[in-house]
Amino acid sequence: MENGYLIKTENLVKTYPMGYGSLVALNRVNLAFQKGEFAGLVGPSGSGKTTLLNIIGSLDVPTEGSTMVLGEKIESLSHKKAAHLRNQHIGFIFQTFNLLPVYTVFENVEFPLLLLGMPAEERKNTVMKALEWVHLADRAKSKPAQLSGGESQRVAIARAIVKEPEIMLADEPTANLDAENSHNILQIMERLNKELSTTFIFATHDEKVMHYLRRKITLVDGAVAKDEILKPQQGGGEN
Amino acid sequence: MIRFLLKGLIRDRTRSLFPTLVVLVGVALTVFLFNWINGVKNNFIQVNAKFNTGHMKIMSRAYAAEADQIPNDLALEGIEGLLLNLKEDFPDVIWTPRIRFGGLLDIPDEQGETRTQGPVVGLAVDLFSASSPERNLLNLENAVVRGRLPEEPGEILISDEFAHQLNIQPGEIATLISSTMYGSMATANFTVVGTIRFGVAAMDRGAMLAEVSDIQFALDMPDTAGEIVGLFSDFLYSNEKSEEITSTFNTRYMKTDDEFSPVMTTLRNQGGLAEYFDMVSSVSNAAIIIFIMAMSIVLWNAGLMGNLRRYGEIGARLALGEDKGHIYRSMIAESLMIGCIGSVLGTALGLAISYYLQVRGINISFLARDASMMVSNVWRAQVTPASYIIGFIPGLLATFLGTSISGIGIYRRQTSTLMKELET
Ligand SMILES: Nc1ncnc2c1ncn2[C@@H]1O[C@H](COP(=O)(O)OP(=O)(O)OP(=O)(O)O)[C@@H](O)[C@H]1O
Ligand SMILES: [Mg+2]
Numbered sequence: 001m002e003n004g005y006l007i008k009t010e011n012l013v014k015t016y017p018m019g020y021g022s023l024v025a026l027n028r029v030n031l032a033f034q035k036g037e038f039a040g041l042v043g044p045s046g047s048g049k050t051t052l053l054n055i056i057g058s059l060d061v062p063t064e065g066s067t068m069v070l071g072e073k074i075e076s077l078s079h080k081k082a083a084h085l086r087n088q089h090i091g092f093i094f095q096t097f098n099l100l101p102v103y104t105v106f107e108n109v110e111f112p113l114l115l116l117g118m119p120a121e122e123r124k125n126t127v128m129k130a131l132e133w134v135h136l137a138d139r140a141k142s143k144p145a146q147l148s149g150g151e152s153q154r155v156a157i158a159r160a161i162v163k164e165p166e167i168m169l170a171d172e173p174t175a176n177l178d179a180e181n182s183h184n185i186l187q188i189m190e191r192l193n194k195e196l197s198t199t200f201i202f203a204t205h206d207e208k209v210m211h212y213l214r215r216k217i218t219l220v221d222g223a224v225a226k227d228e229i230l231k232p233q234q235g236g237g238e239n
Numbered sequence: 240m241i242r243f244l245l246k247g248l249i250r251d252r253t254r255s256l257f258p259t260l261v262v263l264v265g266v267a268l269t270v271f272l273f274n275w276i277n278g279v280k281n282n283f284i285q286v287n288a289k290f291n292t293g294h295m296k297i298m299s300r301a302y303a304a305e306a307d308q309i310p311n312d313l314a315l316e317g318i319e320g321l322l323l324n325l326k327e328d329f330p331d332v333i334w335t336p337r338i339r340f341g342g343l344l345d346i347p348d349e350q351g352e353t354r355t356q357g358p359v360v361g362l363a364v365d366l367f368s369a370s371s372p373e374r375n376l377l378n379l380e381n382a383v384v385r386g387r388l389p390e391e392p393g394e395i396l397i398s399d400e401f402a403h404q405l406n407i408q409p410g411e412i413a414t415l416i417s418s419t420m421y422g423s424m425a426t427a428n429f430t431v432v433g434t435i436r437f438g439v440a441a442m443d444r445g446a447m448l449a450e451v452s453d454i455q456f457a458l459d460m461p462d463t464a465g466e467i468v469g470l471f472s473d474f475l476y477s478n479e480k481s482e483e484i485t486s487t488f489n490t491r492y493m494k495t496d497d498e499f500s501p502v503m504t505t506l507r508n509q510g511g512l513a514e515y516f517d518m519v520s521s522v523s524n525a526a527i528i529i530f531i532m533a534m535s536i537v538l539w540n541a542g543l544m545g546n547l548r549r550y551g552e553i554g555a556r557l558a559l560g561e562d563k564g565h566i567y568r569s570m571i572a573e574s575l576m577i578g579c580i581g582s583v584l585g586t587a588l589g590l591a592i593s594y595y596l597q598v599r600g601i602n603i604s605f606l607a608r609d610a611s612m613m614v615s616n617v618w619r620a621q622v623t624p625a626s627y628i629i630g631f632i633p634g635l636l637a638t639f640l641g642t643s644i645s646g647i648g649i650y651r652r653q654t655s656t657l658m659k660e661l662e663t
Contacts, residue, residue: 111243
């Protein structure tokens, strides 16, 4: 990757109009992430964690500054290009799972591959492999409503990793889970990070998540207040 | 991909079944209302045309000027020749002579003294000639309540209501007391062979139906009739066509210096019908437009609400890398499909109800009893070619527009805002 960075933000500013003035959600954020990181954005509610994740994930555009993701300038991408980038290279995991309720577990995981235009046979194998990763191969035919929260989040992980993206963005992935399920999915994500060198960026309040993080970035009022390395980087990244 | 989206659509009843039902009901109502209003309107035109005005009517100019007083002294002479010419000049039109008359009907007892009597409004039509359209026009076979249709000269029908009032039985002799064309008193004996009910209140009060040649003889009107009515053989009134025939006829036959020369008038231009038609037309058009608009708004909102509710799903699809344009197009395709299926089913249902009420009709005689206008007692829906497409305006167009416009929200909103809604 360019300069060895997978993701690099420069003087990122995001403001929302508020009454007569504006609310500063992100204030001159300069951050860079390398391949294979397992990093977390922490900080009080409203500090801009979700906003930053959304911009990195090309779901949102900054008001000022720039974001390079995998060599693409996010703010200048067309809708189509941004969608393509998300589809091929970025996986999202949300607090609320956001499974498509009318589709089975298998179909939910299949959806990103359909967007990629993968042929049926290959699709089936790929989906089953992803479900095995999250130990849910036997629930392929279930509907989301029949799953527990932990299982739902594991399906969401399978859906996010099925296309083996370089980057996974997880916004409060454990907020709706109990301790056991939280550790369960964090272990899965740690394993993905180790075996596939997938880069993980979390936004979280959760102490449990922090134990797994190797890098912790603290946001306060939209600005980076602290950026700490907690554990040495995992091998697998080229830097 | 399309299969995948279809699968979701069919499984999610709130997205497929319920919107389809809403469209179905809205379209069915629209189609039915359209047919009902048309049916009532056309029924009104048809009843007037058949019983009274024709699609065109020929009278003498003098008679036409006071037509509502039935001035038989001004009636049109030389009708035999005129009818022959008409049939030649306008072969697509059914022409038939009629005489309207008033008088007193007197029923004698065995001694020849008056047993009972009452005023009658008479209509004399061509009952016997082989080519006579009247049996069909006046629907005589079905109108007979008691007795039979006249078969011989001197036989008449009277309205059933009148017969009951005066206690007249079929088979009795009745004397018509009226005046001749020249103003002297006329009396003629007839046999009442049957009673009739037309189902048009204005025709069923004190009416007498007789053979035109009998009345010509009785009222001293040889080769003369009050009017000749003309109807298009498909019984559908067309104002343009009748205007055209009327002006052709009038240039050919009407003489401005002869008040006994014939003049032709269209249905529209008789007895204030023009204003009435315009009113009925504008009221019914307004009703149809308002209804279609109301249905459109309902269905539009159905499209709109459906999409607002789905921002969550759309957010997830966006996050998974589906392009906004693709989502938008798939939503529109979905709404078109639902609009289409709903419209087809709704039109079918609306047509079914309409056909039923076209055959069955609803009897409103309790409302029309005192009506002086020519209104049928049974109102019916009428299915026309337009009935097959009218429902697609609210069904397809409104659903489609509702979805398209609400879907623009996908473009206008920041993707992250959609995502936020998906978290709540
Ligand atoms: N679409 C929006 N319109 C206006 N203000 C917004 C919008 N999205 C976020 N904000 C504001 O921007 C600030 C940062 O929001 P953000 O969601 O990034 O916070 P967060 O750190 O993720 O908080 P939490 O921990 O509660 O999830 C907040 O003050 C929020 O109210
Ligand atoms: Mg947040």
